Amino acid sequence: MTSVLMAEALRLQILQQARGAHPAECCGLLLGAREGQRFRVTGLYPARNLSSDPQRFEIDPRDHLAAQRLAREGAAAVIGCYHSHPSGAAMPSIADRAGAAEDNFLWLIAGGAKGDESLNAFVYSRGVFTGADWVTSSG
Numbered sequence: 001m002t003s004v005l006m007a008e009a010l011r012l013q014i015l016q017q018a019r020g021a022h023p024a025e026c027c028g029l030l031l032g033a034r035e036g037q038r039f040r041v042t043g044l045y046p047a048r049n050l051s052s053d054p055q056r057f058e059i060d061p062r063d064h065l066a067a068q069r070l071a072r073e074g075a076a077a078v079i080g081c082y083h084s085h086p087s088g089a090a091m092p093s094i095a096d097r098a099g100a101a102e103d104n105f106l107w108l109i110a111g112g113a114k115g116d117e118s119l120n121a122f123v124y125s126r127g128v129f130t131g132a133d134w135v136t137s138s139g
């Protein structure tokens with residue numbers, strides 16, 4: 001089973017960003033390392049959402065490049081992305097399925113009722129999103 005190791009502080013940061021972007025979707029990139037079946041997230045890179053459709057997100061390619069540069073400087077990699085569903089479930093949408101491209105890429109999706117948002121983890125590979133387990137760390 002695939003798992004995600006991420007500090008609670010980073011999880012809260014994504015939920016906070018999701019609330020701040022409401023009613024639009026927030027988005028960003030996940031920095032860290034793949035360790036076998038485990039994705040270790042060590043940093044976030046909030047990105048501009050270029051989509052004019054509030055039901056979609058499109059990460060600004062300049063932010064994607066900047067995140068890759070930052071990751072390399074820290075001997076890490078861009079291992080995934082995150083975004084929010086301001087009025088939907090924390091599950092991959094049809095638009096997400098259509099937009100996903102990179103295999104073995106971690107997707108964190110924030111969604112749910114306002115004030116009670118949750119963050120779920122999925123790994124995209126060969127056309128399929130598979131749920132991943134959370135392993136939170138305090139560090």
Ligand SMILES: [Zn+2]
Pocket residue numbers: 083084085092093095096109
């Ligand atoms: Zn989505």
